[in-house]
Amino acid sequence: MIKIAPSLLSADFANMGETTSRLSDWGSDMVHFDVMDGTFVPAITFGPAMCKAIRAYTKLPIDVHIMVEHPETYIEQFKDAGADYLTFHVEADRHAHRTLQAIRKAGMKAGIALNPATPVEMVEYVLSICDLVLVMSVNPGAGGQSFIKEVLPKVEKLKALREKNGYNYEIEMDGGINEATSKLAAASGADILVSGNAVFKADDPKEMIAKMHLAKK
Ligand code: DX5
Ligand code: ZN
Numbered sequence: 001m002i003k004i005a006p007s008l009l010s011a012d013f014a015n016m017g018e019t020t021s022r023l024s025d026w027g028s029d030m031v032h033f034d035v036m037d038g039t040f041v042p043a044i045t046f047g048p049a050m051c052k053a054i055r056a057y058t059k060l061p062i063d064v065h066i067m068v069e070h071p072e073t074y075i076e077q078f079k080d081a082g083a084d085y086l087t088f089h090v091e092a093d094r095h096a097h098r099t100l101q102a103i104r105k106a107g108m109k110a111g112i113a114l115n116p117a118t119p120v121e122m123v124e125y126v127l128s129i130c131d132l133v134l135v136m137s138v139n140p141g142a143g144g145q146s147f148i149k150e151v152l153p154k155v156e157k158l159k160a161l162r163e164k165n166g167y168n169y170e171i172e173m174d175g176g177i178n179e180a181t182s183k184l185a186a187a188s189g190a191d192i193l194v195s196g197n198a199v200f201k202a203d204d205p206k207e208m209i210a211k212m213h214l215a216k217k
Helices: 013-022 048-055 071-080 096-105 120-129 149-165 179-188 205-213
Strands: 003-006 031-036 062-067 085-089 109-114 132-136 170-174 192-195
Touching: 003 031, 003 205, 013 048, 031 048, 048 062, 048 071, 062 071, 062 109, 062 192, 071 085, 071 096, 085 096, 085 132, 096 109, 096 120, 109 120, 120 149, 132 149, 149 170, 149 179, 179 192, 179 205, 192 205
Parallel strands: 003 192, 031 062, 062 085, 085 109, 109 132, 132 170, 170 192
Antiparallel strands: none
């Protein structure tokens, strides 16, 4: 079954602990944690201290997505904050290979993210040391945007490369995932779907996650 990772970016910031504690009951597979630095993207969200605070409220893996410049600077801080996955943007790092190695060395799963305009070829030579590849289906920086379907072939390509070369990474899609677009992402080969608005603004988040789980037949 496809994994669903609700994004806390769409949750009530004044009640993060309580919301996080519900995610498991809702059937979530992991918690997606969006870090923005006001430079790589214009918005500022939260950082390692918030990650550490919510760690106490769930046993689910915390999937940290850092939309920041100088991602290598934050590896130890997120490790100490209890992150399970740490995913940074290839566009923000001239030394992606070294950063991936350092994340693994720190004991986390190492992920690399691609903006909509960034081709798979940008990460082709580091795929052997990736635990996760995040294909952005919106421009990073905000929740509630529309799904960019033109990026779907990147998911297909990553799946084909994984098969051909025996790689082990999970393929994650993030941005504009709802009941309808979850089917497109799953059909292209995504393993993990991040969803912010569709889950948190749903009348029944549990039901919404259950529907998304069915995206992969
Ligand atoms: C966007 C974030 C996403 C966002 C998804 O910069 O990386 O994780 O929270 O939100 P929705 O599902 O509302 O597009
Ligand atoms: Zn994200």
